Structure formats: C-alpha cells, structure tokens
Amino acid sequence: MESVSRDEQNKTVCPIVETIKIIGTEARLLVLRYLFEGPKGFNQLLKESGLSSKTLSSTLKFMEETGIVERRIVSTRPFKVEYVLTAKGKELEGVFKMMGDWGKKWAVNQN
Known part of the structure; x- marks a missing residue:
C-alpha cells in the first residue's frame, strides 16, 4: 500500500476553491446573474451589469475559455453577437x- 506524505495531502485539489477560481469575482457573478435570464448581447450586459467595457470584455473572454459561456454570432449584417450559458454554466444556477x-x-x- 502506497503512503501519501502530509505535503502531498495538502496539495489535494479542493473543488470549492477551484469553483471560486472560476466564478469568484464580482464581474463574473454579475455576468452569470444576467445570463441566467437568457442570452444577452454585449451592450445589454454592459448596461445591466454596470461594468466597464474593458472589464466585461475580459470577463466574458475568461468565461468562454473556462467553458461557462458561449459566444454566438446571431447575424452578420449588422454584425450581432450574443452570449449564452453553456450546460456547464447553467448548472451554476442552483449554486447561485x-x-x-x-x-x-x-x-x-446584518448590523
């Protein structure tokens, strides 16, 4: 039987910590909150969330990279994009x- 050192035990991945790494910023929480309502365009998310365009853009990019959000092209003339939650993202609704x-x-x- 293989023995695991205390250092190796402390390096065990905590699922809660890993979840917080993905959803744990105020910007990500806001974006998720509004996307639970359904697909949204960038400008709609910008208006509803109150985030700066730079923050929203980087937040959506991160959420795409982690598989929480999908960017869909709705039309090309005029060019229109919407953001939707993936199945992985939708599963967070119960957590929220x-x-x-x-x-x-x-x-x-609480005072």
Whole structure:
C-alpha cells in the first residue's frame, strides 16, 4: 500500500476553491446573474451589469475559455453577437440560488 506524505495531502485539489477560481469575482457573478435570464448581447450586459467595457470584455473572454459561456454570432449584417450559458454554466444556477438564500438569511442587513 502506497503512503501519501502530509505535503502531498495538502496539495489535494479542493473543488470549492477551484469553483471560486472560476466564478469568484464580482464581474463574473454579475455576468452569470444576467445570463441566467437568457442570452444577452454585449451592450445589454454592459448596461445591466454596470461594468466597464474593458472589464466585461475580459470577463466574458475568461468565461468562454473556462467553458461557462458561449459566444454566438446571431447575424452578420449588422454584425450581432450574443452570449449564452453553456450546460456547464447553467448548472451554476442552483449554486447561485443557494448562495442567494444564505445571503438573504445571514448576510443582508446584518448590523
């Protein structure tokens, strides 16, 4: 039987930490919140989220790279793109609901 050192045990990947690495910025949380409502164009996300265009652009790019969001070309004349959640992204909705419920109970209006 193979023995695992304490250092190797501490290097074990934590799924919660890995999830937070993907969704754990305010910008990503906002984008997810609005995409749970359905597909959105860049300008619509910009307006709803209140993010700067640079922040939104880099956030969407990261979310595409991690497989949470898909960029779809809707039309070419005029050129129009929309962002939609992938199946992987849609699965986060339950996590958000639980976080929202916890926040309403414990984090909002706590003085």
